[in-house]
Amino acid sequence: MKIEQIYTGCLAQGAYYIVSDGEAAIVDPLREIQPYIDRLEKDQVKLKYIFETHFHADFVSGHIDLSKKTGAPIIYGPTAQPSFDAIIAEDNQIFEIGKVKIKVLHTPGHTMESSTFLLIDENGKENAIFSGDTLFLGDVGRPDLAQKAANLTQEELAGLLYDSLYNKILPLPDDITVYPAHGAGSACGKNMQKETVDTLGNQKQTNYALKQSSKENFIAAVLDGLTAPPKYFGMNVAMNKGGYESFEDVMKKGNNPLSVEDFETAAEETGALILDTRSAADFHKGFVPQSINIGLKGDFAPWVGTMIVDVKQPILLVSDEGTEEEVITRLSRVGFDHVLGFLKGGVEAWKNSGKEIDTVKRITPEEFAALHHKDDVVIDVRKDGEYAAEHVEDAYNKPLAYINDWVNGLDNNQHFFLHCAGGYRSMIAASILQARGYRNFTEVEGGFAGISKTGKVSTTNFVCQSKTFTS
Structure with missing residues (x-):
C-alpha cells in the first residue's frame, strides 16, 4: 500500500494518491489531470475510483475530466446531487482498492454531503482518514458556506459538524493519520497549522475545536472570528456540481499569442480584464494602462478569485515570457476559464509599438x-x-x-x-x-x-x- 499527498501550495490544497495491488484511487484531484495520468502509467496501475470529499468551493476539481479519461467512477458521500454520473455512497459503505478498503463516513457540517474517507489497510487496521474540509490540522471546516443550499443557519450547520466530529471522528484510534484537504493559507479555515499531515491523537491535543466541553461551546468557538468567504466560492461549487469545460479545451483557447494590435482590439471589443501576472517589482515600472496586477509568484489563484470574482469574466494576459501555460492552468484551478489570449512579447512589445505605458509611484x-x-x-x-x-x-x-x-x-x-x-x-x-x-x-x-x-x-x-x- 502507498499513500501520497500531492500538495499545491498556492491553493494550500492536498490531493491524495492511494495504490494497492495494481489498483489506485485519487481523492480530491486538481483541475489539470495529466500529472495523475502520468503517475498511473508510470506505476502501471489502474485507477479504480475518484473520491470527492464534498463539492469544493475554493477550487475546481479534476474529477470530471479524470473520470472521462480513465473510466473510473466518481464517488460522493450521501445526499450529494451532482448533475453528472457518480456513485452516491451510503454511510459506512466500503469500497475496495487492491488489498485495502475505504469506508465512507458521512460527516455533514461544512456541507451536507461532506464525507470523510477511512482507509483500512490490508491487515484490517484503520490506518488513515481523508477528512476533506471536515477536519483540518488545527481547525475544522467553516460551517457558513452551505447555509443557502442546506436551508440551515450557520449555527445549525456547526451543530451538525460537532456531531460528525465528536461521534464519528474522535472515537477513531489516536494513531490514525489525518490527511486534510487544506492547510494554512486556505480561506476554508481560520486557524490552520502549517503542517499538512498529523495523527488524530495529536489533533485531539492541539486542535481547539476538538477540545470543547459542549456542543454550545463548540458552535461558539467555530463561528467566532469568521470573515466573509470570497465571493467566487459559490461559482466554484456550481462548476464542481454541474460540470465544466475540459481543461484541454481551456488551455487550447487561452494559450493564444496576440500581437499588440490584436490585443488592443480584443480589449476594446470584448470588455476583457487585462491581468498582468508579473512581479510587483516589474509591474510598477511600466504596464498596459488599466491592467490589474496579481503576481504569479504568490497566492495567485485565491487572489484572482477574490478580486475578479466572476469566473465568466473574459481575461487578457500580460505575463513573463514562458509562464503563459502556468498562468492559464492556475486560473483554471479556480474556474477562470475564459482567457482569450496573451500579449505576445509582453510589455516590451507594447512599449516598442509606441503605445502608452502607465506606472505606479x-x-x-x-x-x-x-x-x-x-x-x-x-x-x-x-x-x-x-x-x-x-x-x-x-x-x-x-x-x-x-x-x-x-x-x-x-x-x-x-x-x-x-x-x-x-x-x-x-x-x-x-x-x-x-x-x-x-x-x-x-x-x-x-x-x-x-x-x-x-x-x-x-x-x-x-x-x-x-x-x-x-x-
Whole structure:
C-alpha cells in the first residue's frame, strides 16, 4: 500500500494518491489531470475510483475530466446531487482498492454531503482518514458556506459538524493519520497549522475545536472570528456540481499569442480584464494602462478569485515570457476559464509599438521613513488580524479583500501611503486604484516588514495573532 499527498501550495490544497495491488484511487484531484495520468502509467496501475470529499468551493476539481479519461467512477458521500454520473455512497459503505478498503463516513457540517474517507489497510487496521474540509490540522471546516443550499443557519450547520466530529471522528484510534484537504493559507479555515499531515491523537491535543466541553461551546468557538468567504466560492461549487469545460479545451483557447494590435482590439471589443501576472517589482515600472496586477509568484489563484470574482469574466494576459501555460492552468484551478489570449512579447512589445505605458509611484521603506509624518494618511491593506497584531501608528486598516467597499470613500485630493505585509497585496490594490482613477498615493515596497525594519517609524505593540483566530 502507498499513500501520497500531492500538495499545491498556492491553493494550500492536498490531493491524495492511494495504490494497492495494481489498483489506485485519487481523492480530491486538481483541475489539470495529466500529472495523475502520468503517475498511473508510470506505476502501471489502474485507477479504480475518484473520491470527492464534498463539492469544493475554493477550487475546481479534476474529477470530471479524470473520470472521462480513465473510466473510473466518481464517488460522493450521501445526499450529494451532482448533475453528472457518480456513485452516491451510503454511510459506512466500503469500497475496495487492491488489498485495502475505504469506508465512507458521512460527516455533514461544512456541507451536507461532506464525507470523510477511512482507509483500512490490508491487515484490517484503520490506518488513515481523508477528512476533506471536515477536519483540518488545527481547525475544522467553516460551517457558513452551505447555509443557502442546506436551508440551515450557520449555527445549525456547526451543530451538525460537532456531531460528525465528536461521534464519528474522535472515537477513531489516536494513531490514525489525518490527511486534510487544506492547510494554512486556505480561506476554508481560520486557524490552520502549517503542517499538512498529523495523527488524530495529536489533533485531539492541539486542535481547539476538538477540545470543547459542549456542543454550545463548540458552535461558539467555530463561528467566532469568521470573515466573509470570497465571493467566487459559490461559482466554484456550481462548476464542481454541474460540470465544466475540459481543461484541454481551456488551455487550447487561452494559450493564444496576440500581437499588440490584436490585443488592443480584443480589449476594446470584448470588455476583457487585462491581468498582468508579473512581479510587483516589474509591474510598477511600466504596464498596459488599466491592467490589474496579481503576481504569479504568490497566492495567485485565491487572489484572482477574490478580486475578479466572476469566473465568466473574459481575461487578457500580460505575463513573463514562458509562464503563459502556468498562468492559464492556475486560473483554471479556480474556474477562470475564459482567457482569450496573451500579449505576445509582453510589455516590451507594447512599449516598442509606441503605445502608452502607465506606472505606479513606489518608494522604499527607508524613503517612507524619511517622508512619513504623523499627520500623513497611511492605508494598510493587510487582513484585520495582521493589522491588530502590529501596525504603523494611526494607519487605517483597509483590507484588500474588501477594496470595493472602501475605495469610493477615498478623497482623491488627499495623498496617502499604501502598504501591505511585503508588497504583493499593496500592488494589487495600487493597480485597482489606478484603474479606477485614484492616483494621489505612494505605494511602499517591502510593506510593513520593510517599514518595521527601518526602526524609524512608530508602530503599535505586537500582539500574537494566534489569539485572534484569523486565517
